[in-house]
Amino acid sequence: MADFLDTEGREIDPVTDHSVDVETTVLGADEIIINMGPQHPSTHGVLRVKLKLDGEKVVGSECIIGYLHRGVEKIAEHRTYQQFAPYVDRMDYVAAVSNGLGYCEAVEKLMGVEAPPRARVIRTILTELQRIASHLVWLGTHALDIGALTPVFYCFREREEILKIFEKYCGARLTTHAFRIGGLQYEAYDELEADTERFCKDFETKVDEYETLLTENRIWIGRTKGIGVISAADAIAIGATGPVIRASGVEWDIRKAAPYAAYDQYKFDIPTGKNGDTYDRYLVRMEEMRQSSRICLQAIQNIPTGPIMARIGKVLKPPPGEVYHAIEAPKGELGYYIVSDGTTQPYRIRIRPPSFVNLQAFDTMVKGHLVADVVAIIGTLDIVLGEVDR
Amino acid sequence: MPNEPDDKQPPVNAPGDKPVNEASPAAQKPPAATPAVAAPPKPPAAAGAPPVPPATKPAAPAAAGAPPKPPAPPKEAPPKPEPLDNDLVKRYKNCFGEGIREAWIDRKQSILVVDAAQYEEIARYTRDVEQFNLLADLTAVDWPRREKRFDVVLNLYSFAKNERLRIKVHVGEKEQISSVAGVWSTANWLEREVWDMFGIVFAGHPNLTRILLPDEWQGFPLRKDYDILTQDIAWIRENLGIESGQ
Numbered sequence: 001m002a003d004f005l006d007t008e009g010r011e012i013d014p015v016t017d018h019s020v021d022v023e024t025t026v027l028g029a030d031e032i033i034i035n036m037g038p039q040h041p042s043t044h045g046v047l048r049v050k051l052k053l054d055g056e057k058v059v060g061s062e063c064i065i066g067y068l069h070r071g072v073e074k075i076a077e078h079r080t081y082q083q084f085a086p087y088v089d090r091m092d093y094v095a096a097v098s099n100g101l102g103y104c105e106a107v108e109k110l111m112g113v114e115a116p117p118r119a120r121v122i123r124t125i126l127t128e129l130q131r132i133a134s135h136l137v138w139l140g141t142h143a144l145d146i147g148a149l150t151p152v153f154y155c156f157r158e159r160e161e162i163l164k165i166f167e168k169y170c171g172a173r174l175t176t177h178a179f180r181i182g183g184l185q186y187e188a189y190d191e192l193e194a195d196t197e198r199f200c201k202d203f204e205t206k207v208d209e210y211e212t213l214l215t216e217n218r219i220w221i222g223r224t225k226g227i228g229v230i231s232a233a234d235a236i237a238i239g240a241t242g243p244v245i246r247a248s249g250v251e252w253d254i255r256k257a258a259p260y261a262a263y264d265q266y267k268f269d270i271p272t273g274k275n276g277d278t279y280d281r282y283l284v285r286m287e288e289m290r291q292s293s294r295i296c297l298q299a300i301q302n303i304p305t306g307p308i309m310a311r312i313g314k315v316l317k318p319p320p321g322e323v324y325h326a327i328e329a330p331k332g333e334l335g336y337y338i339v340s341d342g343t344t345q346p347y348r349i350r351i352r353p354p355s356f357v358n359l360q361a362f363d364t365m366v367k368g369h370l371v372a373d374v375v376a377i378i379g380t381l382d383i384v385l386g387e388v389d390r
Numbered sequence: 391m392p393n394e395p396d397d398k399q400p401p402v403n404a405p406g407d408k409p410v411n412e413a414s415p416a417a418q419k420p421p422a423a424t425p426a427v428a429a430p431p432k433p434p435a436a437a438g439a440p441p442v443p444p445a446t447k448p449a450a451p452a453a454a455g456a457p458p459k460p461p462a463p464p465k466e467a468p469p470k471p472e473p474l475d476n477d478l479v480k481r482y483k484n485c486f487g488e489g490i491r492e493a494w495i496d497r498k499q500s501i502l503v504v505d506a507a508q509y510e511e512i513a514r515y516t517r518d519v520e521q522f523n524l525l526a527d528l529t530a531v532d533w534p535r536r537e538k539r540f541d542v543v544l545n546l547y548s549f550a551k552n553e554r555l556r557i558k559v560h561v562g563e564k565e566q567i568s569s570v571a572g573v574w575s576t577a578n579w580l581e582r583e584v585w586d587m588f589g590i591v592f593a594g595h596p597n598l599t600r601i602l603l604p605d606e607w608q609g610f611p612l613r614k615d616y617d618i619l620t621q622d623i624a625w626i627r628e629n630l631g632i633e634s635g636q
Contacts, residue, residue, distance in 0.1 A: 066602035073587075074611055078618050109497055236523055236549070239576030250549070257552050321471065321496045324545050324556065326526065335527055337545060348612075352527040352545070360579050389602060 030054055034371075038067050042145045042375040045385030049362075049374065056370050061363050065356075068389035076349040081107050081181060081316045084346070089175040091353065092387040094137045096175050097130035097166070098329040104179045105260055106325035106336035108310075110318040111181075117304040119183035120262040125196060125299045126169065126178055127261065128292040132203070133162040134330035135289050142282075142379035143214065146223045151213055158206055161199050168195070181316065183309035193300040200293040207289055214282070224278040228365035228377040231276055238364065239357045242332025244381065247284045248276035254328040261327075266298045278380040285382075317344055331355050331382055351390060355383040471496050478520070478555075486512060501556045509559050510568040513544075517573055522546035522555055525574035528581060530561075530588045534614045538562040540590055544570075561590055569595035587612035604629070 037048040046067035052060035072091065076084045088103045089096035101123055108114060115123070140155035163173040168189050170178045178184075214220045230240070232248040245252060253270045255263040271287035273280025318340040326335040332354030341347040358381050365377050474493040482490045482502065489508035494501055504512050516522045527545040538560040546555045561567045569592035571577040581592045582601040589610035592598055600607060608622045623634055 066600075066604070069602040071611060074616075074618060112497070237575045239525055239574065241524075241526075252549060322501075323497045324499060324527070324554070333526060335545065337527060337529060337543065339531055348531045350527065350529040350543075352529075356579065357576060360576065 031059070036374065038064075043378055043385075044141065044383060045388075047359075047378065047383070047385055047388070049378075051366075051371070051374065053371065056372075058366050058369055058371065058374065061366050061374075063359060063362055065359070065385070065388050068385050070390065072390045073349055073351065076346055078345065080344045081318070081346060084349070085179075085181065086175070086177045088351070089177055090386060091351065091390055092134075092329065092331065092334075092355065092384045093174060094384055095130050095134040095330045097126050097178050098134070098327065098334065100177060100179045101127050101261065102325065102327040102329065102334045102336055104181050105327065106323060106338055107181045107316070107318065109325050110321070110323045110338050110340055111312065111316065112319075113182060113310045113312055115183040115310055116307045117262070118306045119179075119308045119310075121265075121299055121303050122184060122188050122192075122308070123179055124262040124266075125192075125296050125303075126166070128295045128299075129162045129165060129196065129199075131292045131330045132289050133159045135285050135292075136162075138285065138330075138379070138382045139210065139282075142376075142382075143220075145375040145379045146220070148214060148217070148220060151210055154206070154210060154213075158199075158203060165192070165195050165199065168192075180309070182312040183307070185309075187308055188303070193303065196296050196300050200297050203293050204290065207286060207293075211286060215286075221279065223373075223376055224282060224380075226275070227278040227369060227373050228380055229275060229277045230361055230365055234364055235276065235361065238361045240332070240361050241357065242328065242330070242354055243281055243284045243288065244332065244358050244361065246271065247273035247281040249274055254326055254333060258326070260325075262299065263295075266295045268292075268295050278376055281380045315344055317342060326352070329354055331384070331387070332358055353387040353390060355381075355385075355387040356390075359383050359388055474500055474502075476500075481520070482512075482515075485515060499554060499556060501558060503558045503560070506559050506561060506565070506567055510570060510573070512557070513570045513573045516546065516555070516557065520548065520555075521550040522548045522553075523574075524549065525570075525576045525580075526554075528570075528577050528584065530584045530590055530612075532588060532612065532614045536560075538565070540588060542567060542584065542590065566591045566593040568593050569598075571595055586610070589613065 031052060031054050033050060033052050035048065035050055037043040038046040043049070048064040048067070050062045050064065051058050070090075072087055075087060079087070085100065085103055088099040092099055104115075136155040136159045140152035143149075143151040166176050166178065167173050169192065170176050170186055172178075178186075230238075230244070230248055232245070232250050235245045235248045236250065240248075241252075249272055251270050251272050254260075255268075256270060268291040269287075271284045271291065273284050318338075320340055320342040322337065322339040324335055324337045326333045328334075333352065334354055335350075335352030337348075337350040337352065338346055339348040362377060362381060365381075366374060369377070471494040474495045478500065479490070479493045479502070482493075486504070486508055489505045489512060490502060491505060492501075492503040524547040525544060526547050527543075529543050529545075531541040531543060533539055533541065540561040540563070542559045542561055544557040546557065547553070548555070559567060567590065569577065569581055571581060571592070572594070578596065579601060581595055582598060584590050585592065585595075585598050586600045586603055587610060599605065603611070604625065607625055609616055609620065611620075621634065626632060626634060
């Protein structure tokens with residue numbers, strides 16, 4: 001490999017030196033820098049990546065983000081707690097229900113109230129359906145990026161069924177605003193259990209169907225095995241969470257480690273991988289969909305009766321103080337750090353987005369791989385740029 | 391390539407001393423043009439800071455266009471947080487003594503306020519000895535009326551103990567704080583975001599540049615004196631070809 005010099009003439013190793021600035025580094029003889037995105041279809045939004053290539057091998061990368069920055073945290077400081085709730089749906093817009101759950105629970109924790117049992121179970125059902133829907137979008141687009149055209153049609157077919165359940169429940173399909181602080185706005189519609197049951201029972205066979213398309217497919221294995229490897233230690237250091245860290249062998253899921261909503265009542269497993277590569281992350285997410293469906297089937301067996309809204313006033317004034325509440329969103333740990341000054345508006349809301357932190361692992365994962373693997377690694381991280389940029 | 395922070399100070403920040411006393415009589419309140427923010431909930435024993443005599447020079451008015459807000463209505467005293475005094479805090483105090491300024495529990499969550507001088511050392515100890523090896527989040531909160539206006543807040547998680555811990559450091563506007571990117575790699579982007587939004591300088595950070603906003607952007611949006619309608623008009627006119635984004 002050619003020698004690299006930084007702007008001050010010192011010799012550096014671009015593979016191990018994280019501080020290499022792609023733009024200012026003096027290039028070796030065989031090297032070029034190419035730009036990917038922000039309008040590239042495989043970057044899942046408006047991610048821009050600068051890649052330094054030695055032939056077809058990636059030796060350095062830099063992610064440029066912020067194209068979708070809307071200042072959500074600043075907006076929050078000028079809205080009341082209830083007014084801000086719809087905004088969180090627009091961060092991870094393929095998993096709006098999960099965002100809403102995290103926010104509502106964080107404010108409830110700040111106020112010291114708890115949603116009634118019935119609300120918590122309905123929240124759990126909808127959130128798990130949302131996890132399946134989010135993973136289906138990931139699977140379809142990820143496979144499409146790598147060249148498997150078929151799964152995306154099946155995935156969106158099943159996702160449509162989930163969106164129909166959301167639509168029947170609250171009228172919206174994507175940015176649902178399904179939950180309210182203190183519980184739920186809407187009572188479950190009459191066929192919610194029946195719809196969920198029908199979907200989940202069918203879905204078991206559907207996941208098997210996807211697996212027949214991919215799991216033992218030679219091209220799929222060739223494109224994903226050993227690609228984008230991250231060790232458990234690296235994943236922890238970089239702060240990766242969710243399926244990314246589980247595929248590296250860390251058995252950690254916030255639904256088990258610190259149960260919220262009604263997760264403590266249900267049995268489910270935490271799938272883990274061994275190698276921390278793209279293939280293991282694929283297997284982990286496939287199994288997670290099965291487990292989510294399992295949770296839903298348990299939850300609909302026994303939805304408690306009773307109120308769906310806790311007794312809270314119309315004007316929310318959480319006592320001064322602060323809280324950090326994290327949930328296991330489809331992409332990883334979604335945390336809300338809220339500081340209250342006792343008024344109706346939050347003093348500060350910090351949203352800890354899983355995609356933003358997971359994307360930081362991209363540089364570690366991509367080094368040494370070919371250009372064609374870049375799209376596989378972006379896909380396997382399962383980022384949503386609305387959440388990265390906020 | 392670290393930025394020179396002074397070059398990037400927002401133009402809306404007029405020079406002038408900030409009123410630093412919080413307990414001063416109402417006559418010493420900053421003029422109404424400074425956007426009013428509600429008084430921060432005070433932890434007990436305010437960070438060991440002695441009461442500072444009232445600043446004689448009032449803050450210069452902020453940028454025109456920032457509509458003055460009515461002063462926050464008087465509130466009843468906030469409930470005293472419960473002091474934290476468990477084995478964890480004792481171990482920290484044994485190791486760092488005065489480096490641990492305060493410890494309390496809020497909503498069953500442990501909070502430590504540590505001294506900025508020993509911050510990096512405490513971070514290493516936290517990771518290696520106390521096993522808080524996942525830095526879940528690093529962010530900041532702005533309290534413009536306080537002597538050291540920023541809180542840098544670290545939310546940590548320990549896989550071994552299944553516990554969370556929050557560490558806070560007070561940082562003044564003209565001060566720097568050591569970077570913990572060498573302790574938890576996660577901090578790299580998170581500190582860049584804090585620099586981008588608050589203008590806090592992390593000394594020793596490998597690449598302290600803006601991350602979400604454009605490099606040429608002026609000002610730090612999440613500071614409390616950056617009004618929601620304030621924008622970098624010059625940047626918008628030059629790059630977007632419109633008069634204003636509002």
